[in-house]
Amino acid sequence: MSAQRGDGPQPRRRLERLLPLGLLILFLLGWQLGVAVDLIPALFFPAPTTIAGALVDSCRSGELPGHLAATLLRVAQGLVLGCVPAAFLGLAMGWSARVRSVFDPLVATLHPMPKIAVLPLLMVILGIGELSKVVAVATATFFPMLLSSMAGVRQINPQLFDVARCYGASRRQTLIRIVLPASLPMMLTGLRLSINVSLMVTIAVELVASRTGLGSLIWLGWETMRTEILYAGIVVIACLGVTFSLVLERAEKALIPWEQER
Amino acid sequence: MGFALHGVGKEFVTDGRPLVALNGVSFAVRREEFVSIVGPSGCGKTTLLRIIAGLLRPTAGRVVFNGTFSRGRLRSALVFQEHGLLPWCTVLDNVALGLEFLGVERSVREARARGFIEQVGLARFERSYPHQLSVGMRQRVAIARAFVANPEILLLDEPFGSLDAQTRLVLQEEILRIWRDHRKLVVHVTHDIEEAILLSDRVLVMSGRPGTILEEIPIPLPRPRDLLSLDRPEVGALKWRVWNLLKAEVRTSLGVSG
Numbered sequence: 348m349s350a351q352r353g354d355g356p357q358p359r360r361r362l363e364r365l366l367p368l369g370l371l372i373l374f375l376l377g378w379q380l381g382v383a384v385d386l387i388p389a390l391f392f393p394a395p396t397t398i399a400g401a402l403v404d405s406c407r408s409g410e411l412p413g414h415l416a417a418t419l420l421r422v423a424q425g426l427v428l429g430c431v432p433a434a435f436l437g438l439a440m441g442w443s444a445r446v447r448s449v450f451d452p453l454v455a456t457l458h459p460m461p462k463i464a465v466l467p468l469l470m471v472i473l474g475i476g477e478l479s480k481v482v483a484v485a486t487a488t489f490f491p492m493l494l495s496s497m498a499g500v501r502q503i504n505p506q507l508f509d510v511a512r513c514y515g516a517s518r519r520q521t522l523i524r525i526v527l528p529a530s531l532p533m534m535l536t537g538l539r540l541s542i543n544v545s546l547m548v549t550i551a552v553e554l555v556a557s558r559t560g561l562g563s564l565i566w567l568g569w570e571t572m573r574t575e576i577l578y579a580g581i582v583v584i585a586c587l588g589v590t591f592s593l594v595l596e597r598a599e600k601a602l603i604p605w606e607q608e609r
Numbered sequence: 610m611g612f613a614l615h616g617v618g619k620e621f622v623t624d625g626r627p628l629v630a631l632n633g634v635s636f637a638v639r640r641e642e643f644v645s646i647v648g649p650s651g652c653g654k655t656t657l658l659r660i661i662a663g664l665l666r667p668t669a670g671r672v673v674f675n676g677t678f679s680r681g682r683l684r685s686a687l688v689f690q691e692h693g694l695l696p697w698c699t700v701l702d703n704v705a706l707g708l709e710f711l712g713v714e715r716s717v718r719e720a721r722a723r724g725f726i727e728q729v730g731l732a733r734f735e736r737s738y739p740h741q742l743s744v745g746m747r748q749r750v751a752i753a754r755a756f757v758a759n760p761e762i763l764l765l766d767e768p769f770g771s772l773d774a775q776t777r778l779v780l781q782e783e784i785l786r787i788w789r790d791h792r793k794l795v796v797h798v799t800h801d802i803e804e805a806i807l808l809s810d811r812v813l814v815m816s817g818r819p820g821t822i823l824e825e826i827p828i829p830l831p832r833p834r835d836l837l838s839l840d841r842p843e844v845g846a847l848k849w850r851v852w853n854l855l856k857a858e859v860r861t862s863l864g865v866s867g
Binding site: 506507509510511512513514515516517520524525528529531603604605606 | 659662663664683685686687689691693695696697698706707709710711738739740758
């Protein structure tokens with residue numbers, strides 16, 4: 348937009364990029380100063396340097412890396428366990444009206460339920476170990492992926508199916524050449540949603556039912572009233588979210604070369 | 610191999626009301642013949658092609674294919690109005706698609722596809738994706754794909770409909786050239802009378818909806834043809850004859866009375 352105006356697009360764009368960073372620095376400085384002059388209560392809002400110190404200490408002691416690893420493992424396990432079957436079922440539901448009519452009522456019933464609500468039930472059935480936690484995460488990642496891959500198949504231009512039929516493609520060939528690549532962008536969107544949900548539910552599960560993971564670290568911060576630990580946990584989780592998002596963006600560019608220049 | 614349509618009809622039901630798209634369509638096409646179908650828009654030309662392609666079932670009549678069927682060869686291939694290329698496949702993969710589905714080995718199908726890509730002048734774009742090409746280039750890729758698949762019957766559904774006038778002329782000549790070297794039965798749907806005359810051995814004129822064949826007009830222009838063939842003295846009379854048949858139909862389909 349700004350490039351169309353005559354007043355130098357280059358500096359303007361650089362300014363736009365630097366502005367959020369500048370605002371963040373300004374915000375942190377104000378915060379730090381506010382705590383220093385006792386304008387802001389340090390118990391509720393510990394100074395940024397205190398939070399950074401807690402982060403560094405926790406890293407040195409190996410506590411934070413351990414919690415981070417536990418969380419990441421659960422996020423990954425939940426994703427694999429939930430998204431892989433969801434992708435298959437979603438593709439099948441998108442492709443075949445019959446499969447869709449069988450599973451649609453089930454999905455409509457189960458999807459709106461808050462997945463964390465099934466954790467106690469899962470703990471009764473699967474025990475209080477890792478399995479019940481990972482399954483709870485998996486059930487949450489299942490639905491975004493399912494709905495996205497189903498929508499991915501259903502938005503395929505019907506002409507492409509005609510092309511496949513007309514050139515004598517088998518069902519397998521149609522799947523590989525038409526259905527999978529055509530729904531890939533939507534499936535990646537599904538993965539993006541599932542990763543977010545996975546992180547969210549993992550943290551929630553760890554808050555209530557775990558001694559390891561970033562969620563439990565935050566809970567520990569609450570129990571011991573060490574708010575800087577609480578903040579440290581939140582900062583790490585926020586960084587995780589951003590990292591996932593950046594990695595996926597890269598993956599999308601690499602996996603969907605035919606859509607790059609849109 | 611040729612085929613014949615016997616009283617083919619097609620009825621669609623939209624919003625609970627029946628709509629007769631085609632009614633009593635009968636004609637026969639011989640092997641290696643180039644036939645064009647012209648008719649007012651909405652007369653069911655595309656529906657007819659889709660029935661011949663086997664993508665739709667007629668609700669009346671039947672399509673009979675005669676002659677020997679070669680195994681491992683497509684009976685028909687359709688070139689779509691909107692090219693129908695796969696956005697995620699490069700030009701090379703798109704052109705080789707038909708052979709891939711037939712199970713032809715990669716090196717063989719790519720060699721054959723390259724030959725045709727060169728013939729339509731797109732050798733430099735072999736690795737490009739469809740969205741990187743102009744509309745005219747995409748349609749060339751679609752035509753190359755159909756010829757590479759080497760079907761018994763080639764069906765062209767207004768392949769030049771979305772092109773500008775100059776690109777159209779170039780592609781018409783290209784089709785003539787490719788067809789001269791790779792003779793096959795072609796059924797070509799168009800609303801361009803000159804194009805139909807230039808390309809075909811026979812022009813079938815269709816009525817407005819419900820579509821039926823009004824008349825078959827043989828085109829006795831000598832082959833090989835090029836754009837100059839349209840300057841021959843007999844072309845004027847042929848154009849006039851087709852237009853006289855179509856005029857009333859087009860007026861009706863536009864809702865003009867008289």
